[in-house]
Amino acid sequence: MNKSSALIFGFNKYAIEILKNVEKEYDNVKIYSLNKEDTKNEEYDISHFDLSDNWKDIEDEVNIDKSIAFCILEETSENIFLTISLRASYEDLSIIAIASHKENANKLLMAGANKVIPLVETTADIITNMLENPISNTVLHDILYEKSELKIAQIKIGENSHFQDEELSSINWSHYNGIIVLSVMHQDMSSEFIYSSKAKRHIIKEGDVLVVVGYETDIKEFEKKIGSNRYVNWSNWSW
């Protein structure tokens, strides 16, 4: 994790939930609210901000380029405006925004957000999966939210990996019992399902990232074998 601060713009129910989940991951988590009244809140440390392009106060406190911003203002138009302002001022800032609907999500993406979570669609997706695919839903939920020992990890092909220059499909992955390779990500961050026709002929290069599922210990074992470490590339993170 090479981001040091998380900036949450907007103080509401989502802010509290996000704070709860990310405060351990960052050295510094700040909440900013458009409403001056919120700064009097005793439970949370909240600062005031406005939608003018004056980010000086914030810049004084944190290194914005090394931060991640959550734009969660409830008013969509304000949220879009905030996203545009942030993107215009900081090219490398990672911005995650919340949108009520997919339509607004597209606008936020156009405004420069790196990732948008459409509220209604995400909730509906989860409900539908709960009902229709209860088993896969539980398994995936456990994997994602770390209740089980089963994990999904991204493993980068290291410099000295003996898989280099081999065809992806020529390797018998079952030799590495305990892990399943799901997909491969190229250096340009495009991802290919392991059985896709494109991935089949793919020659493994240094820098490729394999997405694997397995138990923690097996993944560590696998990492040793291919000679690299678990890897999150934040600088190129965009969709």
Next chain:
Amino acid sequence: MLKNLIVDGAYFLQTSKSYQRRKQFFRNLLENNKYKYKKYVDIFMIILIFISVGVLIREVKYPIHDYMFYFNSYIISIVFFIEYLLRFWIHSSVTKIIVERAEHDSFISREVKIFKAFKKIISVKLSYMLSISAIIDLLAIMPFFHELRLLRLFILFRVFKLFRYANSFQTLASVLATKKFEFFTLLIFASVVIFVSSVLIYVMEANNPSSPIDTLFEAVYWSIVTISTVGYGDMVPVTFEGRIVALIVITAGIAVLAFTTSLVVSAFTEKLDEIREIKTVEDITKLKQFYLVCGYEDVAQDVVRKLSKTNKNIIILDDNIERVELAKNDGFTALNYSPGKAESYKKLHIDFKKQVKAILCLYENDVENVYTALTIRSLNKEVFILSLLMENSNRNKLKFTGINKIVYPQELIGLVTKELIGQPVAFEIIHELRSETSNVKITEIAITQRIIDNFKDIGSLGNEDYRIVLLGIHKKDTQRFYFNPLGETFLENGDFLLVIGYDVFIKEFEQHLYTKVNNEQK
């Protein structure tokens, strides 16, 4: 002595379970539209009616076979007669009337007046026999006495019997019945016009030798043909006065026709929603399994859309008429019933145990969801209820009402954010697998006996040939998920395979699991 015997007999039948059960069976068969076998009886009777009419039509110009003649005259008549007797029997309960009388009289310490009971029985049964449908039923049996040629025409009454078996006729009748007063007024108006014009045209034309209208009957015939705007033209007034009368009748005819049309149309428009609702409720009763969605707000709209893609039956209840209309426009079955009222479910005749797969309380308002969930719990303790939670402080209230699964969107967003920043790529992969637009899907395949007959263990499935990743198996006996199982793992009935792959290949793979035996036989 005889009186005691009758009262005892009535008590015996009234309390006899097998007698009452049989009577109920026939009542369902003949009168209960919701009874699943009734439609077969209806279809059978309709076929008999058509055969009967077919024979009558054929008989006009061609000779018919004897067996057809006997079938038409006797068999069909006997079937109709049995039906008539059954309807006569189930219409009212003789034993109940006797028992009520006996109880009433003995309660006030009087001697049981059995003749009073008989009087009531006769009046009740007679009222049935004199009802129009019963008279038609009786007349339809008449062709049994085929020696009397006139009685054979009663076969036509069999056509009227169709009204009994086709629900749409009953709907039509009930719709038109709402405009009884208007139709009556129209009838009076039309009768007066016909009467006056018939008399006038008769007076003007009957004595004119060149006029075709000679009798009063011909005058009435001409009036009706003219007023109905049919105007055959076989009879036309020839005198000046007669033609004046014709002008008046024609003008009146237009008024009568316009009035009738508007009456029928307005009756239907007024009743249309009600008819549709009745039809929807009937359709719901017939559904085998469905999701019941309470509230059609943003999240619900998306959930319903996603569920409908997997061809699931969904019923939407919402007390807001605009949202119900929206749901209907989106092509779903929706009713403007309040999900928080027990009455709504009674109207729908929902069998929670058999029909409802899950109830989704998706109002974006905790008060509504708690109210709905409590109502449903009061009706059924077991049915699976999922509810949205909007304010975390209300979580306990939702739990208390017995909701099985609570979905709190804020919490989900928190978790999603955490995962998104922790393992963005893995998150994307899982998100992609779950998304409806992606080609690569994660799917559950249920293991059935048929699959086990073809494949004994995981190793023999051959999923790699179908470019499918087998993530693991959910075993039924331990209720646990086993990731990346060994090839020797046995398959058992009720297990689920969790596979990842392209949609089309998964379908092919499933087919392969089911058809291996057949392929080998070939």
